[in-house]
Amino acid sequence: MKIKTILLILLGFCTFAGAPVQATEDGVVIASPSDAKVIRIDIAPGRSVYSGDILVVLKDADGTITELKAGTAGIIESLSVEPYQKVKQGEQIGIITPSVVVAERPLALASHELPDIGKLVGNLFRTTGVYGIIDGQLERDWTVGIGRILMICVGLILLYLGIFKQFEPLLLIPIGYGAILANIPLAGIAEPGGILHYIYEVGIVTGIFPLLIFMGVGALTDFGPMIANPKTILLGGAAQIGIFATLLGALSLSEFVPGIAFSLRDAASIGIIGGADGPTAIFLSSQLSPRLLGSIAIAAYSYMALVPIIQPPIMKWLTSKEERQIKMVQMRHVSKLEKIILPLLVLGICALLLPTAAPLIGMFMVGNLAKECGVIDRLSDTIKGPLMYTVTIFLGLGVGSKLSADKFLNLETLGILVLGIVAFSIGTAGGVLMAKLMNKLSKTQVNPLIGAAGVSAVPMAARVVNKVGLEANPQNHLIMHAMGANVSGVIGSAVAAGVLLALL
Numbered sequence: 001m002k003i004k005t006i007l008l009i010l011l012g013f014c015t016f017a018g019a020p021v022q023a024t025e026d027g028v029v030i031a032s033p034s035d036a037k038v039i040r041i042d043i044a045p046g047r048s049v050y051s052g053d054i055l056v057v058l059k060d061a062d063g064t065i066t067e068l069k070a071g072t073a074g075i076i077e078s079l080s081v082e083p084y085q086k087v088k089q090g091e092q093i094g095i096i097t098p099s100v101v102v103a104e105r106p107l108a109l110a111s112h113e114l115p116d117i118g119k120l121v122g123n124l125f126r127t128t129g130v131y132g133i134i135d136g137q138l139e140r141d142w143t144v145g146i147g148r149i150l151m152i153c154v155g156l157i158l159l160y161l162g163i164f165k166q167f168e169p170l171l172l173i174p175i176g177y178g179a180i181l182a183n184i185p186l187a188g189i190a191e192p193g194g195i196l197h198y199i200y201e202v203g204i205v206t207g208i209f210p211l212l213i214f215m216g217v218g219a220l221t222d223f224g225p226m227i228a229n230p231k232t233i234l235l236g237g238a239a240q241i242g243i244f245a246t247l248l249g250a251l252s253l254s255e256f257v258p259g260i261a262f263s264l265r266d267a268a269s270i271g272i273i274g275g276a277d278g279p280t281a282i283f284l285s286s287q288l289s290p291r292l293l294g295s296i297a298i299a300a301y302s303y304m305a306l307v308p309i310i311q312p313p314i315m316k317w318l319t320s321k322e323e324r325q326i327k328m329v330q331m332r333h334v335s336k337l338e339k340i341i342l343p344l345l346v347l348g349i350c351a352l353l354l355p356t357a358a359p360l361i362g363m364f365m366v367g368n369l370a371k372e373c374g375v376i377d378r379l380s381d382t383i384k385g386p387l388m389y390t391v392t393i394f395l396g397l398g399v400g401s402k403l404s405a406d407k408f409l410n411l412e413t414l415g416i417l418v419l420g421i422v423a424f425s426i427g428t429a430g431g432v433l434m435a436k437l438m439n440k441l442s443k444t445q446v447n448p449l450i451g452a453a454g455v456s457a458v459p460m461a462a463r464v465v466n467k468v469g470l471e472a473n474p475q476n477h478l479i480m481h482a483m484g485a486n487v488s489g490v491i492g493s494a495v496a497a498g499v500l501l502a503l504l
Contacts, residue, residue: 037058050073056094079093079094080092148184151408190402232484237488238433239485242424242426242427249423251267269288269292271423272296273419325476328445450484463479465478
């Protein structure tokens with residue numbers, strides 16, 4: 001009796017993942033920490049639980065997921081909620097009777113007579129996806145009913161864009177397929193115990209997959225154009241204005257639009273879409289706002305794929321025909337030693353001034369150093385080949401697992417998609433305007449079009465710049481100049497992510 005009393009007193013000061021608890025003579029009352037909806041119950045009356053076990057998963061109105069976990073071993077005395085039931089802050093969810101020792105004895109299944117054929121057919125039907133959708137629509141929540149069908153259609157659209165339109169196929173195809181898998185009723189592929197859940201936890205929550213992708217991008221990047229024309233670094237920095245402008249836009253939406261409640265960390269994660277860098281967007285959102293990861297990743301990669309459609313109108317609107325016809329002088333040759341020194345120099349500056357960006361910058365530069373040093377070609381080929389493409393598959397599937405209907409179908413997702421296009425447009429405009437200013441102040445002419453490549457959609461943005469330049473002047477080849485701004489944008493987006501991580 002004394003032991004039980006001591007446990008009750010101690011548990012009176014504990015919480016279950018932030019949930020208030022109250023010690024009573026019968027046990028410990030588990031209460032909801034906020035107004036929320038029950039989306040999963042992992043316990044049942046009479047079942048034993050151990051410290052750290054997940055009891056109930058709640059979802060707030062703003063999409064925040066809360067896991068209530070046991071703080072001690074015990075027996076579930078009672079349970080007063082059902083899946084998809086709404087609960088108020090402080091409302092009782094259940095009671096745990098604490099125990100010093102929990103003993104469980106496996107029970108042999110009792111033999112039963114074979115049920116009649118009608119019952120067997122009914123049981124079989126309840127295991128089908130059709131039943132899962134009908135039951136979810138009628139008894140639970142539309143997001144696990146018709147919402148699953150809508151998200152499967154979204155997955156099919158992503159597959160179509162990747163396969164037939166070839167919009168970022170390396171990522172849109174696995175993301176689309178992952179979205180389909182995550183929304184199969186009753187399969188639980190993206191739930192704890194499912195393969196997509198573990199892919200997400202191991203590779204994305206830890207940040208490993210985006211960093212390995214960054215290393216592969218580094219091994220594919222040539223910093224020669226940036227070294228030959230260091231002024232293009234300013235263009236990569238100017239294009240990041242879209243990130244911070246969109247951060248303010250996200251906070252404004254939260255202030256004035258009912259149903260949208262972005263925190264400062266959410267707004268920072270949304271803003272990084274403006275950098276047009278998928279791995280950076282995934283890395284930052286996994287650290288700051290995991291609940292929005294799926295929506296942010298889809299927006300980032302969708303707009304990266306739409307660079308040839310989004311950027312040209314902005315570029316032409318902000319420049320005159322005469323400016324688009326400007327021919328730039330040929331760049332100087334860059335030595336091998338300069339290319340070897342650059343990644344070490346950039347990493348050193350990052351280590352001194354912005355250590356929070358070191359994971360992204362460090363992995364990017366080690367990939368580039370492996371490429372440029374010329375003595376580890378087999379490692380370089382592995383980094384930018386088999387390793388990068390293997391990780392890309394799992395990264396896409398992991399992101400797709402976050403596109404389940406209950407997480408994606410809400411007003412906030414629409415807000416993210418709108419803010420994403422705003423971020424990308426402002427970033428493009430910022431780069432072009434900076435290039436126009438450079439053209440006015442520089443002794444040698446600068447074609448303002450190359451500023452649009454300041455976003456880090458490598459190398460697509462540079463190709464778009466070259467295409468628009470050739471339309472204005474068939475003799476005007478801007479690809480190498482644009483690549484200088486493009487690779488500067490990759491570094492710029494990583495630095496912006498580091499700044500946001502440091503501040504938040």
